[in-house]
Amino acid sequence: MAFVLGKLKFVFRCKKISFKNSLPKRCWASFPNISTINSIYTSEKFGQIRVEGWIIGIRKLKELLFIDVSDGSCPKKLQLTVDKNKVPKDLSYGASVKASGLLQTNKNNQIEVLVDDIKLVGKCHLNDGYPFAQRTPYNPNHDREFIHLRPRTQPFSSLLRIRHKIFLTFNELLDSDGFFNINIPVLTTNDCEGGGEVFMVKPDNNSLIKDMIKENKIEKQNEDEVFFGSKTYLTVSGQLHLEAVSRALKKVYSLGPTFRAENSRSRLHLSEFYMLEAEIAFINNINDINSVIELLLKKSIDKILSNYSEEIQSYYKLTGIKHEEQLNILNRILNENFTTITYNEAFDILDKKRNLFKQYPKKDETFSKEHELYLVEYNNGIPIFIVEWPEKSKPFYMKSVENLSDKVEAVDLLCPNVGELCGGGVREDNYDILKQKLMKENLDSKLDWYLQLRNFGNVRTGGFGMGFERFLQLLLGITNIKDTIPFPRWPHNCKL
The missing domain is CATH 3.30.930.10 (Bira Bifunctional Protein; Domain 2)
Known part of the structure; x- marks a missing residue:
């Protein structure tokens, strides 16, 4: 490709770039082949898989443990069928796990993973104040007391x-x-609705405010305006913008x-x-x-x-x-x-x-x-x-x-x-x-x-x-x- 500017001629030789091929192979191979529960139920491809998630239910029957797992990808749960001898210590409701095994349908025509290997990723210390128990409905008022854990429900x-x-x-x-x-903008100098129901914004740093007042020779009573040069609020509406x-x-x-x-x-x-x-x-x-x-x-x-x-x-x-x-x-x-x-x-x-x-x-x-x-x-x-x-x-x-x-x-x-x-x-x-x-x-x-x-x-x-x-x-x-x-x-x- 060439173009002329005045008496000068510029020539560019372009090389086609393939972005995918230009990346190191390790970038593409660094993500383990983990199946989501949503993909399991939509693809219906049976065979060896790896899954990860949180335990939302545990049942015991003779020599087997039936573990219901959710990974957040869909409303459905996935049953892991595990031999008791393969169950990690401290496995409990609420814990996070990784498992691999054979995806199949059981005699009840339900999808399950017959687990070869299961690892405990993070314990759930139920006796240290975990506010939820399996198969127990709670009032929304209770859930709101634990908003950092509420997404787990x-x-x-x-x-x-x-x-x-x-x-x-x-x-x-x-x-x-x-x-x-x-x-x-989230920060604004206007109250769009005109109702005065605004939150004011200013630095929570007295030394910064003092320095800016001194630097700009601003009166002390105007310290609410010192950072932006005017009173600034959290927006009540973006309409004017x-x-x-x-x-x-x-x-x-x-x-x-x-x-x-x-x-x-x-x-x-x-x-x-x-x-x-x-x-x-x-x-x-x-x-x-x-x-x-x-x-x-x-x-x-x-x-x-x-x-x-x-x-x-x-x-x-x-x-x-x-x-x-x-x-x-x-x-x-x-x-x-x-x-x-x-x-x-x-x-x-x-x-x-x-x-x-x-x-x-x-x-x-x-x-x-x-x-x-x-x-x-x-x-x-x-x-x-x-x-x-x-x-x-x-x-x-x-x-x-x-x-x-x-x-x-x-x-x-x-x-x-x-x-x-x-x-x-x-x-x-x-x-x-x-x-x-x-x-x-x-x-x-x-x-x-x-x-x-x-x-x-x-x-x-x-x-x-x-x-x-x-x-x-x-x-x-x-x-x-x-x-x-x-x-x-x-x-x-x-x-x-």
Whole structure:
């Protein structure tokens, strides 16, 4: 290959490179030929194999020991049949093992490994406080006391596999629909929701703060701002950042952690949770957003139920969730058109039944969780979009409804079991109106970059946020959101 720059001619001679062949052979041979339990049940190739995992059950019969092993790859367990003379010392429930032997079907037509050799990898000291026993169901409250060991339980390991598959499903569906994934910052200088429910971030190092104050000649009272030059928070939403990128890539989304400093320990709130957020440019009105939400919800539930039904059914069985009842809820979501009503219509429905509630609905204010769940029940379990919200109940960036200056083009999607699953809206695209709103909130200097977006090739955008853990609750019928995430954080609880 050659090209000419001025009077100089450059010639490149390229050699084809095979990446696989260029790597040392030991790189490819360093991984032992270990079969996963999932591959054993899907390939059905019998013969000599090697397996590894954790013991979840032990039974003794005459001269044989039957050991049930799980390796986390699927909800199924694998039986190891071991001669008592080959059993290592201190083998027990909860221990980790490696074994080799003949994969076969026994007289009961069950797959098993007739073990030639078994090694104890890690003892499980049952008498030193191990909180779980084999074939013993536990209350979720008990499991939450040991979140570092909770993944070892069958129900929660199943939950983690399903969570992983849902994460992949959302990414695959959005990618196929032309959305680009954007990594939004966890650290931010804005409170997107405007509720003041933010966690502030600063170095936990007094000597560093003193040095930076001295170096920059900053007053002591500004030490919260010394590191970044302004107060910095853990993000409550990536929406404002997505708005910026949507004006270049049109359809964007993020799926990452968000944080709320809300003093709530309810079954539906966490201090740290994951949120799927999407932003779309060139939209017309709130109906465009509602259509995207409804289609994504239906397509994701359908794909998850179709591809991972075995794992989901196993989870229902392990947790005692009523399978048919939960599937009826999901089938209603899949097969019925979502209902759309205005805030005023929703308020009138609630107001007529105000004596049913612990807290009366208040005009022009947001609805409580009992109000949201009642509206879904009133709608026969069909998800319901509530639109045209009072302006004072929503953040500053919502666009006013045409001919209704006191209402904004915002939407909440209410669903069974969780109430609000999604919240979104159309963003104010008028420069002058947005400037007035920012000045009213005393945010014009802090969010000057956000206002500037309306000055350079501006378009109308809109989007939504969906709580990832609440989606898990909806899909699986999980009562408490703390049982949907590996390491839950809530007020007075931040273990590990």
